[in-house]
Amino acid sequence: MLARLPGPLTAVGAFLGHVLLAAVSVAVPLWIISLYGASPASFIAAPIGIYGLARGIGFVFHAVPAISRHMFRTVEVHQALPAIITVVLAWEFVLQDAFFPFGEWPQDSVLLPIGGAATTTAIAAYELLRLRTRHGIRLRSLPATGPGGANRPPTRV
Structure with a gap:
């Protein structure tokens, strides 16, 4: 049964990883801007944060229908x-x-x-x-x- 777990664990990890990516993409640029103000670090962190947020939200919105259909690929386990x-x-x-x-x-x-x-x-x-x-x-x-x-x-x- 353990040989059947990599697929579902990969699906869960990708979903939770992108949710974490979206959260970190909002928190880190706000933290950098509050710490350094309008500096070159904040101008670099803002576009990277926007990209990470867009990628995280996009992945989650596209993953939710697949999750409801396949339930994180658990059919591979049983x-x-x-x-x-x-x-x-x-x-x-x-x-x-x-x-x-x-x-x-x-x-x-x-x-x-x-x-x-x-x-x-x-x-x-x-x-x-x-x-x-x-x-x-x-x-x-x-x-x-x-x-x-x-x-x-x-x-x-």
């Missing part, structure tokens, strides 16, 4: 892992909304976010059922195919 991670995140958001609400909305009940998480759980359960019945993939069994289709069993002609 075919059932994206469904399980989605369910865990949905229920984590329910708990976060129940204990730390964004606003004071007395008309909204705690049951409102539970509906979305329950629907996500039902869809993931259906997906896991289809993986088990149509492809023979169970949660405890690791499929024979490796990353990129390596070690694929021979096909019948």
